[in-house]
Amino acid sequence: MSDIINLLPDSVANQIAAGEVIQRPASVVKELMENSIDAGATLIKLIIKESGNTLIQVIDNGKGMSITDARMSFERHATSKIKGAEDLFSLRTMGFRGEALASIASVAQVEMRTRREEDELGTFLEIAGSKVFKQEPIQTNKGTNIAVKSLFFNVPARRRFLKSRTTEMMHIRNEFYRIVLVHPEIQFELFEDDNETILLNESNLKIRIENVFNRLSKRKIDQQLLPIKNESQILNITGFVGRPEFAQKNAQQYFFVNNRYMRHPYFHKAVTMAYENLIKYGENPSYFIYFDINPELIDVNIHPTKTEIKFEDERAVWTILHATVKEVLGKFQIAPSLDFDREEMLDIPVLKQGTQISQPKTNFNPSYNPFKSTTTPKTQKVDFNWDKLYNDFTSENKQTEERQLDFQTIESNTDIDTQTNLDLSEERKDFFQLKKTYIITNVKSGLMLIHQHRAHFRVLFDQLLQKYSSSEKTSQQVLFPETIELNVNERERLLELLPKLENIGFEIKRETENSFTINGVPAEFEVSSAVSLLRDIILETEEIELDAEEILKEKIVYILAKKSAIETGRILTNEEMSKLIEELFICKNHTYTPDGKTIISLIGVNEITRLFA
Numbered sequence: 001m002s003d004i005i006n007l008l009p010d011s012v013a014n015q016i017a018a019g020e021v022i023q024r025p026a027s028v029v030k031e032l033m034e035n036s037i038d039a040g041a042t043l044i045k046l047i048i049k050e051s052g053n054t055l056i057q058v059i060d061n062g063k064g065m066s067i068t069d070a071r072m073s074f075e076r077h078a079t080s081k082i083k084g085a086e087d088l089f090s091l092r093t094m095g096f097r098g099e100a101l102a103s104i105a106s107v108a109q110v111e112m113r114t115r116r117e118e119d120e121l122g123t124f125l126e127i128a129g130s131k132v133f134k135q136e137p138i139q140t141n142k143g144t145n146i147a148v149k150s151l152f153f154n155v156p157a158r159r160r161f162l163k164s165r166t167t168e169m170m171h172i173r174n175e176f177y178r179i180v181l182v183h184p185e186i187q188f189e190l191f192e193d194d195n196e197t198i199l200l201n202e203s204n205l206k207i208r209i210e211n212v213f214n215r216l217s218k219r220k221i222d223q224q225l226l227p228i229k230n231e232s233q234i235l236n237i238t239g240f241v242g243r244p245e246f247a248q249k250n251a252q253q254y255f256f257v258n259n260r261y262m263r264h265p266y267f268h269k270a271v272t273m274a275y276e277n278l279i280k281y282g283e284n285p286s287y288f289i290y291f292d293i294n295p296e297l298i299d300v301n302i303h304p305t306k307t308e309i310k311f312e313d314e315r316a317v318w319t320i321l322h323a324t325v326k327e328v329l330g331k332f333q334i335a336p337s338l339d340f341d342r343e344e345m346l347d348i349p350v351l352k353q354g355t356q357i358s359q360p361k362t363n364f365n366p367s368y369n370p371f372k373s374t375t376t377p378k379t380q381k382v383d384f385n386w387d388k389l390y391n392d393f394t395s396e397n398k399q400t401e402e403r404q405l406d407f408q409t410i411e412s413n414t415d416i417d418t419q420t421n422l423d424l425s426e427e428r429k430d431f432f433q434l435k436k437t438y439i440i441t442n443v444k445s446g447l448m449l450i451h452q453h454r455a456h457f458r459v460l461f462d463q464l465l466q467k468y469s470s471s472e473k474t475s476q477q478v479l480f481p482e483t484i485e486l487n488v489n490e491r492e493r494l495l496e497l498l499p500k501l502e503n504i505g506f507e508i509k510r511e512t513e514n515s516f517t518i519n520g521v522p523a524e525f526e527v528s529s530a531v532s533l534l535r536d537i538i539l540e541t542e543e544i545e546l547d548a549e550e551i552l553k554e555k556i557v558y559i560l561a562k563k564s565a566i567e568t569g570r571i572l573t574n575e576e577m578s579k580l581i582e583e584l585f586i587c588k589n590h591t592y593t594p595d596g597k598t599i600i601s602l603i604g605v606n607e608i609t610r611l612f613a
Ligand code: ADP
Pocket: 031, 035, 036, 039, 060, 062, 063, 064, 065, 073, 074, 078, 079, 080, 081, 094, 095, 096, 097, 098, 099, 100, 101, 102, 143, 144
């Protein structure tokens, strides 16, 4: 029998690599722009036609390539950036696998024009599906000009896999932002279907951030940014964080490490926790944070499409980052005082002199009653056995301990005596509200404190999730339909989400290009904040793929529940408190909110006795 193992032809090997590196038009944008930056360009133009389907072109004024390099650059593992494995660990340039151009040329039609300063004539190359069709000398500007046409022309499956034009364009723009935000010293231009959509002159970082984002939001970003800076042995941190009073739903949040965009939920928490109690539920601070760290202390980002990066000492970085942000908020006199009270803070924010304050808007209808039995789905009437509930509560508490760590939530959690039980029937069942925030009630083993907003958040989350799973949606008509204005990205996301939103009770009509009216909302939701609810849904589900049905549904329910839950600061009647607690204990996990915050704490009798010792 003859041997059966073959070497794959280069074109096939390249296509396989392309499957990893080039997932969508935005990946091409990223690779080409990074190459231009590595080539020392001071001007980079990005030209997109039909969301990259017909054309992705990057023109730079960088160092260009010789004839041989131009030809070589399309070979697999061709790179001028590393020579040996040891280089991998000290790399600060952008790409380094030498795979991008080879991959792109294997799944598209590519034309390259390139010339070095010292050469009189440049090189023109035409490659498609890894085959070179043309190579000739050409008169061209200094630098490199690469046009990628008909992406995935020979991989129909990939082509079909692409999302709508609008989604792909959103990915391209996001990729563009991630790059321009680390290189204010470079001039960038973005052309979309022949219109110049973004022109960014060379500037400093602050102005770059403003130039990129002022266009996107009505609230100008100019006065929002506070500079941060911290130098330590582990890393240097620079950048800007937004003033708390400018926190909003669609905040811009960016981390970069050694000039590369990174996603890092754990560090994100370090930043947002520094804002704790300074901003309202559901609002987010903007930040643009740049880490400069010895590359040996982070995991080399071998995979070019990954944006997650591992740090050797994440805890130390977390602490430094958290302290740095907190300090700057304090310096600008916006950190809470020691005896901080959330309610007062929200009413009377302490601002730096001269800060412009915009009229606070409230989206909540004060007469809204979340306990209305007509709108809240019926809860199963259970035989109310506090003993059992409490035992469940304590064992649940143990179970969720691990989960709690994941969320990195720092919450004081009173030790709960597992031996005692929660027997309300023995003594008078009284509910008492503290600071319009906590419900206090007596149980056999002491005093139980329940955070009213968090408790209701959990209750609604569980109820709505169950309801939408059984698809028994109900809609309510809006008497005075409100109009929502969206920017391009938001509009496109909304159009994609529409069928799903209609499934849960929204009625939304497109009015003009970018405006929509909301004629109906899910029955459980208060009509008065429909616009802000919808905006939250659009923004907060941005990263979730449409076909991830379950995750998407859960996220939407999460937002609905969080927004509809009674706020702190509302006075509750005895009946309301009793009902809330009853409903809370029906939830499987009544100790933590869906985002991992503590709902219940217990002050034991022992502790109370000690107070009187
Ligand atoms: P990598 O960037 O990982 O080295 P690429 O396939 O992206 O691999 O590029 C291969 C090589 O082609 C680069 O190492 C570089 O020498 C050259 N090159 C690519 N793009 C440019 C450009 N815009 N200007 C100058 N040289 C470039």
